[in-house]
Amino acid sequence: MILKEYKDPYLAKKLTEKIRILAEEIEEDLLFMHVCGSHEWTISHHGIRSLLPKSIEIRPGPGCPVCITPSEDIDNAIKLALEGITVLVYGDMSRSKGTSGNSLLESRSDGAEVRVIYSIHDAIKLAKTSPEKEFIFFGVGFDTTSPPTAYEILKGFPPNLSIILSYRYMPPIVGAVLQSSILGIDGVINPGHSSTITGMKPYYPYFLETKKPQVFAGFEPIDILISIVMLLNQIKNNDYKLENEYTRSVTWEGNLKALKKLDQVFDLDKSYVRGVAHIEESGFTLKDKYRHLDAYLKYGIRKKNSNDHFVYGARCGEVIIGLCEPTECPLYMKECTPHSPKGPTMVSFEGTCRIWSEHAIIKSIKKIQKV
Amino acid sequence: MCLAYPGKIIELDGDFAKIDFGASTIKNDINISHVKGKKGDYVLVHAGYAIEILDLDEAENMINYWKDITAWKCKRCEIAQECPTGNIVNEINSKA
Numbered sequence: 206m207i208l209k210e211y212k213d214p215y216l217a218k219k220l221t222e223k224i225r226i227l228a229e230e231i232e233e234d235l236l237f238m239h240v241c242g243s244h245e246w247t248i249s250h251h252g253i254r255s256l257l258p259k260s261i262e263i264r265p266g267p268g269c270p271v272c273i274t275p276s277e278d279i280d281n282a283i284k285l286a287l288e289g290i291t292v293l294v295y296g297d298m299s300r301s302k303g304t305s306g307n308s309l310l311e312s313r314s315d316g317a318e319v320r321v322i323y324s325i326h327d328a329i330k331l332a333k334t335s336p337e338k339e340f341i342f343f344g345v346g347f348d349t350t351s352p353p354t355a356y357e358i359l360k361g362f363p364p365n366l367s368i369i370l371s372y373r374y375m376p377p378i379v380g381a382v383l384q385s386s387i388l389g390i391d392g393v394i395n396p397g398h399s400s401t402i403t404g405m406k407p408y409y410p411y412f413l414e415t416k417k418p419q420v421f422a423g424f425e426p427i428d429i430l431i432s433i434v435m436l437l438n439q440i441k442n443n444d445y446k447l448e449n450e451y452t453r454s455v456t457w458e459g460n461l462k463a464l465k466k467l468d469q470v471f472d473l474d475k476s477y478v479r480g481v482a483h484i485e486e487s488g489f490t491l492k493d494k495y496r497h498l499d500a501y502l503k504y505g506i507r508k509k510n511s512n513d514h515f516v517y518g519a520r521c522g523e524v525i526i527g528l529c530e531p532t533e534c535p536l537y538m539k540e541c542t543p544h545s546p547k548g549p550t551m552v553s554f555e556g557t558c559r560i561w562s563e564h565a566i567i568k569s570i571k572k573i574q575k576v
Numbered sequence: 577m578c579l580a581y582p583g584k585i586i587e588l589d590g591d592f593a594k595i596d597f598g599a600s601t602i603k604n605d606i607n608i609s610h611v612k613g614k615k616g617d618y619v620l621v622h623a624g625y626a627i628e629i630l631d632l633d634e635a636e637n638m639i640n641y642w643k644d645i646t647a648w649k650c651k652r653c654e655i656a657q658e659c660p661t662g663n664i665v666n667e668i669n670s671k672a
Contacts, residue, residue: 206598207632208582210639219646243579324623326607349580352610353625398580401620401628424580431642453635454620454628463610463627555579 211425220430221256227437228258235261237436238527239394240379241268242555243424249564251426261433264527266382268396270346271298271553272525273479274371276513279303281506282343282369286317290504292369293328294343296321297553300546302516308552309343325357332366340366341500347373348399351489352463355470358495367500372489374473375399379419380411381484388527392418392436394429397451402467404459405447416445423451470495479513479549480525521548524557531558532569538562580622582630585613595621 210216228235239245245265248254254263267273280303286292292309299310299321309319322328328342344354351372362368375396383390395408400421412419418439422432432450439445449455469492476488491499501508515521519536523529531537531550541547543562550556583595586602591609596602608626613619619626 207636207639208630211635216639216643216646220642223646324625326624349622349627352627353607353623356607356609356625398620398622398627401580427639427642431638434642450638452638453631460610460628462612466610 208425211423211427213427216427217256217430220427220434223434224256224261224430224437225258227434227441228260231260231437231441233260235391235437235440236264236389237262237392237394237433238264238266238382238388238390239268239396239422240266240375240382241394241396241399242553242557242560243398244268244394244396244422244429245557245560246555247424247426247429249560249566251429253426253429256430257433261437263394263433264390265524265557266393266527267378267478267481267525269525269550269553269555269557270350270371270373271295271301272521272549272556273373273481274298274301274345274549275477275479275510276303277477277509277511278343278369278371279309280305281501282341283307283309283312283317284506285341285500285504286312286319287315288504289318290339290341291318291320291331292341292343293320293322293331295323295345298343298345300552301549302547302552304514306516325354329357329363329366332363336363336365338365342366342368343371344368345371347375347396348402348467351471352402352460352467355463355466358470358491358498359466362498367498367503368491369500370489370491372471373476373478374403374487374489376403376407376411377484377487378478378481379408380414381478381482381487382527383411383415383417385526390417391440392420394432394436395419395421397421397423397428397455400459401451401454402460402463404464405449405455405457406459408447412445412447418445418448420448421451421455423454477510477513480522483510515549516547519548521550521558524550530569531561532567534558538567580620580627582618583621585615585617585619588613588615593619593626595619595626597621 300308302308332340418436420432420435471489473486474490475485520529520534546552550558583597585593587594593608594604595606611626618630
């Protein structure tokens with residue numbers, strides 16, 4: 206099976222050598238960022254950072270949907286759950302803390318109705334089996350997760366189900382990260398599955414703004430190594446472009462069937478990406494025809510879009526944007542562990558702190574300080 | 577959430593399919609309404625929904641290209657395939 210070749214250690218060794226040679230020829234320190242929790246998992250799990258020369262750093266950016274869901278949404282979900290409406294939520298989202306310091310799961314001890322589900326399909330099934338109760342689906346995710354929701358909305362929600370929407374659209378988030386002068390990024394490893402849906406096309410305007418290398422990468426260790434070689438080649442040859450490494454899945458146009466469904470159901474609006482900023486066109490909102498499914502509208506809650514805060518002393522926000530490594534947070538693996546997480550980056554399976562803690566990374570590996 | 581797993585379509589039934597993920601993991605009821613898949617195709621599945629068909633020819637293309645580029649090229653004949661594997665290299669190294 207050809208996909209096994211994407212784990213080939215022999216090819217990995219040769220690609221590592223190629224990276225070393227290119228890094229020597231380029232001579233500068235280079236800071237690349239990726240924006241996907243799954244990429245961080247592959248990089249940490251296969252020890253890819255230990256293969257790279259000191260002058261190359263790959264930093265984890267905002268790639269975890271649970272981490273970037275504003276605490277306001279969590280607070281509102283808890284409020285509605287305490288009023289007797291059953292909130293249906295993913296496992297890790299249920300443990301993410303709101304402003305009160307409580308998560309949805311913890312608020313059950315105060316009488317909140319919360320149930321953990323695995324997909325929107327489960328949510329619809331549950332709502333249909335108990336038509337006398339009111340349910341809310343807490344929709345969290347990126348472009349990969351929103352098409353199934355669009356499909357179900359088009360098929361028809363049962364009348365006792367509404368949705369709290371916290372879906373984010375990736376291209377503007379990559380654009381924001383590239384534009385940030387504080388981060389000083391030299392190139393981006395673009396998300397693979399989210400761009401399988403959106404295609405490469407929506408990233409092009411953001412490329413034109415900053416003219417920095419962008420490579421769409423797959424999720425096997427060889428994919429990541431090839432992507433780094435591609436980025437380095439672009440920099441060495443001064444030939445910047447949108448390049449596709451994940452050619453077996455990502456195309457320029459994207460998944461047109463899924464995009465058509467998304468277009469029928471959602472609009473894009475300014476939204477708050479927790480820890481990062483308010484970013485234009487980064488949030489999915491329901492089109493007028495489906496707005497009645499919005500839980501906020503149904504239950505008369507006004508979105509304040511207020512700024513966020515994390516537990517005292519925690520540096521979750523800086524970890525999300527990539528300004529700080531988990532090891533630099535004073536709570537990391539002391540008060541904040543996978544068993545008793547204090548912030549979303551440790552709660553979520555795709556949070557940087559969680560992934561690092563699972564791979565026993567306890568020392569800082571940050572080499573590059575860009576001012 | 578970007579986690580998606582490759583699997584082979586075994587059976588199709590309207591919007592849903594039975595998918596074999598390998599290692600004896602077979603899942604029914606995977607929603608394939610977003611892809612134009614047929615029996616035998618490999619698809620990427622995310623949380624119970626197929627997001628795209630995996631182009632395995634392209635996967636082979638990419639990996640062969642990089643295996644080629646990183647292949648060691650013998651100084652004597654420039655093309656690795658024409659050298660007896662490793663022999664000439666070892667000869668050169670031992671004389672050096």
